[in-house]
Amino acid sequence: MASTEEIRSGLADIVNEVAGIPADDVQLDKSFTDDLDVDSLSMVEVVVAAEEQFGVKIPDDEVKNLKTVGDAVAYIENAQSA
Amino acid sequence: MTAAIATAQGVGHTRIHGIGAFRPSRIVTNDEICEHIDSSDEWIRTRSGIIERRFAEPHETVQMMSVEASRKALQRADVDPGQIDCVIVATVSHLLQTPAVATLVAEELGCTPAPAFDISAACAGFCHGVSLASDMIRSGNGKYVLVIGVERLSDITDPTDRGTAFIFADGAGAVVIGPADVEGIGPVVWGADGSKFDLIRQNETWIDVLDMEEPEMPTLRMDGNPVFRWASFEMAKVAREALDRAGMTVDDLDVFVPHQANMRIIDAMARALKLPEHVVIARDIAYQGNTSAASVPLAAAALLESGEAKSGDTALFIAFGAGLSYAAQVVTLP
Numbered sequence: 001m002a003s004t005e006e007i008r009s010g011l012a013d014i015v016n017e018v019a020g021i022p023a024d025d026v027q028l029d030k031s032f033t034d035d036l037d038v039d040s041l042s043m044v045e046v047v048v049a050a051e052e053q054f055g056v057k058i059p060d061d062e063v064k065n066l067k068t069v070g071d072a073v074a075y076i077e078n079a080q081s082a
Numbered sequence: 083m084t085a086a087i088a089t090a091q092g093v094g095h096t097r098i099h100g101i102g103a104f105r106p107s108r109i110v111t112n113d114e115i116c117e118h119i120d121s122s123d124e125w126i127r128t129r130s131g132i133i134e135r136r137f138a139e140p141h142e143t144v145q146m147m148s149v150e151a152s153r154k155a156l157q158r159a160d161v162d163p164g165q166i167d168c169v170i171v172a173t174v175s176h177l178l179q180t181p182a183v184a185t186l187v188a189e190e191l192g193c194t195p196a197p198a199f200d201i202s203a204a205c206a207g208f209c210h211g212v213s214l215a216s217d218m219i220r221s222g223n224g225k226y227v228l229v230i231g232v233e234r235l236s237d238i239t240d241p242t243d244r245g246t247a248f249i250f251a252d253g254a255g256a257v258v259i260g261p262a263d264v265e266g267i268g269p270v271v272w273g274a275d276g277s278k279f280d281l282i283r284q285n286e287t288w289i290d291v292l293d294m295e296e297p298e299m300p301t302l303r304m305d306g307n308p309v310f311r312w313a314s315f316e317m318a319k320v321a322r323e324a325l326d327r328a329g330m331t332v333d334d335l336d337v338f339v340p341h342q343a344n345m346r347i348i349d350a351m352a353r354a355l356k357l358p359e360h361v362v363i364a365r366d367i368a369y370q371g372n373t374s375a376a377s378v379p380l381a382a383a384a385l386l387e388s389g390e391a392k393s394g395d396t397a398l399f400i401a402f403g404a405g406l407s408y409a410a411q412v413v414t415l416p
């Protein structure tokens with residue numbers, strides 16, 4: 001089971017690889033679209049990579065609820081402990 | 083005593099003998115598309131990679147575009163129309179439902195009385211047709227088969243729908259498939275998933291349209307993000323399987339010709355497949371848009387015309403779309 005910081009850091013690396021955004025900018029309070037300029041298609045790529053890395057399922061219907069990095073980290077934490 | 087039924091005598095190998103393309107005359111810019119939707123040239127380029135696309139003029143009908151592309155394919159294959167044993171047209175935008183437009187195409191080309199029929203597998207239709215044609219020749223039920231992918235999607239696209247108006251376009255591509263000394267068309271990997279029927283579809287049935295107070299032409303609708311996910315990642319697995327079944331790896335490929343759905347899907351698939359640098363990737367979508375069944379032959383023809391690909395190159399075709407349906411095969415370019 002990964003800690004919150006481990007998940008955030010792993011997610012930051014994924015966002016960096018998919019969208020070219022500096023990993024240090026990917027903090028819990030940041031909005032994917034408004035702050036990080038991750039568009040909806042890049043978000044799909046981030047989600048697929050996160051599913052693989054963290055061993056969770058993030059259905060299409062859930063993706064639109066993941067507004068901030070914190071939302072995504074919390075979703076992955078919950079999914080891992082489920 | 084009942085006589086035994088004879089078995090048709092087929093051939094061992096098939097290949098594409100010639101390819102032809104028809105691109106409609108009218109170029110439509112992103113700025114023109116944005117006259118009807120709240121978007122911008124930059125947004126469209128970023129989300130789709132499309133710089134411009136072509137819409138057919140009134141005289142550039144599904145039949146006319148099919149015939150033009152086919153004549154080029156026949157000429158390059160050095161096959162006469164009279165030698166064609168079957169004409170298969172893959173399309174979803176010939177708006178006379180019956181009879182099949184393939185019969186008119188065959189008649190105009192001079193292929194009559196060859197069997198002629200349409201297939202409906204949306205964007206995957208052309209690769210379905212290549213497989214059907216190849217198997218027909220292998221089984222001995224024909225020697226040369228003409229396969230055409232053609233669309234006039236501008237007729238069934240809602241210019242005010244922000245999700246699709248900038249994507250779809252028109253065109254035709256054709257190939258002549260026939261016998262070969264060595265294998266030129268690998269095993270097909272294909273399938274369909276009707277549980278995702280609603281993700282890309284005609285919005286209304288004709289019956290429902292007629293029940294409306296003010297009947298409107300049905301148009302295409304697409305749920306972009308789930309389609310992007312399926313196309314980019316599930317289809318990369320199908321592409322790998324087609325390579326496996328052909329006994330190849332990505333290192334053996336010269337050219338990758340995926341359905342030109344969206345540049346972002348092409349990029350994501352290429353990353354997922356880990357294509358080596360030497361593989362030429364078709365990016366015809368930038369100037370043709372998404373022409374559904376026509377996109378794979380149009381993109382392959384464009385690479386051959388520009389010299390980026392050459393005759394004898396090994397190419398991976400993969401097409402996918404409404405259904406959701408898909409088909410992929412490794413081929414030798416003509």
